[in-house]
Amino acid sequence: MGTFSDPTFRDLMAQRPFLRLWAARLAGTSANQMLMVALGWQMYDLTGSAWDLGLIGLYQFVPALTLTLWAGHVVDRHHRGRIVAACLATQCIAAIVLMAASRGHWASRELLLGMSLVFGSVRAFQMTAQQALTPLLVPMNLLQRAMAFSAAGTQVAIIGGPALGGLVFVFGADKVYGLGAALLAVSCILILLLRYTYVALPREPASLATVLAGVRFIWQHKVVLGAVSLDLFAVLLGGAVALLPMFARDILHVGPEGLGLLRAAPAVGAVIVSVVLSRWPLRQHVGRTLLIAVALFGLCMVVFGLSTSFLMSLLALGVSGGADMVNVVIRQTLVQMETPDTMRGRVGAVNSVFIGASNQLGEFESGATAALLGPVGSVVAGGIGTILVAISWRHLFPALAKRDGLQAR
Incomplete structure (x- = not known):
């Protein structure tokens, strides 16, 4: 039997709306990664300031975090495909403005920060709506495969987008922005061509109760709470990405090329595992x-923190990316299965807040503990903490630990 000859996998490949969404996400994520490379590089060219470089990330993170819960309310009350298309169109316009500014030599620090604010604000709505779209496009028995296949495409874009952006930047920042705008336009068109059953819900005004309904739902459903909080603490304690430059230069003694390989290793492991899970679901x-x-x-x-071998470090990071992808696929599928469609936007928004906050706080935690314990002590302590969290969650959330299949309850 061929690798992809499984009838259920062929059923997934026959879901044209899902494949259209997958292609749109691949194009849109690639474009977004390219634009981030260009924004950072151009800002450093303009100001030479590490502070300004950090502000680009901050200007994207703050609006994404503060708007996400409200975005969940909007996604549950409006057409999700149109929300995603509007977000992509807005990013496309921003990329065109940046292209024109770069070509006309009127790009400035203020413009780059303003566009970063636009990208961060739009992403709060786009990511929440995209998460809630997938269950509407595939039968529930294909959802786990769909999540794994979507994750594979996202990881490919995360690996390839920055690399392509860096190559194109050689010919000028305007070329990167132009290519990003083209990819975003393609993604927008693909989303507009999506056809799925949309049931309009009452458009009640946003209130504290409706916006926080996702928080209440997660708190009351212990399987979902356990899965989401487990990921939060794993990322918070176990992240080593922020310290990779220190490991590359001071411990493994490799240059920028080695750092690039270290950063890519988790994504490579994640791609391999996501492809396997799309073919052989749990x-x-x-x-x-x-x-x-x-x-x-x-x-x-722990292995990565203690390793002084570049190859062993690459292997540890690759396996960590694969293990994390198992976590991602199970968690996302569980959350979608357990959540009624009328709540998917708000529950997905809370999930996004957890993920965003844990990524950013995880980088801060790594830096803070590295200042106290050194990079090796920071990563090893975080890894041990992650193991202890996994053991503790077995007792704190027995329903999650005993969960057998990925079917709705």
Whole structure:
């Protein structure tokens, strides 16, 4: 039997709306990664300031974090495909403005920060709507495969987007912005061509109760709470990405090329595992598998922290990316399965807040503990902490630990 000859996998490949969304996400994520490379490089060219370089990330993170819960309310009350298309169109216009500014030599620090604010604000709505779209485009028995296949495309874009952006930047920042705008336009058109059953819900005004409904839902559903909080603590404690430059230069003694390989290794492992899961989905003992995957992620961080071998470090990071992808697929599928469609936007928004906050706070935690314990001590302590969290969650969330299949309850 061929690798992709499984009838259920062929059923997934026959879901044209889902494949259209997948292609749109691939193009849109690639464009976004390219634009981030160009923004950062151009800002540093203009000001030479590390502070301004950091502000680009901050100007994207703050609006994305503050608007996400409200975005969840909007996504649950309006047409999700049109929301995604509007977000892509807005980013396309911003990319065209940046292209014109670069070509006309009127790009400035203020313009780059303003466009960063636009990208961060739009992403709050786009990511929430995209998450809530997938369950509407595939049958529930294909959802786990769809999540894994979507994750594979996203990881490919995360790997390839910056590389392509860096290559094109040689010919000028305006070329990167122009290519990004073209990809965003293609993505927008693909989303506008999506056809799915849309049931309009009452458009009640946003209030504190409606906006926080996703928080209440997660708190009351312990399987969802356990899965989401497990990921939050795993990322918070187990992240080593922020310290990779220190490891590359001071411990592994490799140059920028080695740093690039270290940064790419988790994504490569994630792509491999996501492709495997899209072909051979998990059918039993998913709760136990989730906890084991998180513990394995922590163990990989311990190995990476103690390693003085470049190859061993690459392997540890690659396996960590694969283990994290198992966590991502199980968590996202569980959240979508357990959440009614009328709540998917708001629950997805809370999930996005958790992910965004844990990524940013995880980088801060790594830097803070590295200042106290050194880079090795920081990563090893974080890895041990992640393992302990996985063990603790087995007792704190027994329903999650005992969860057998990925079917709705």
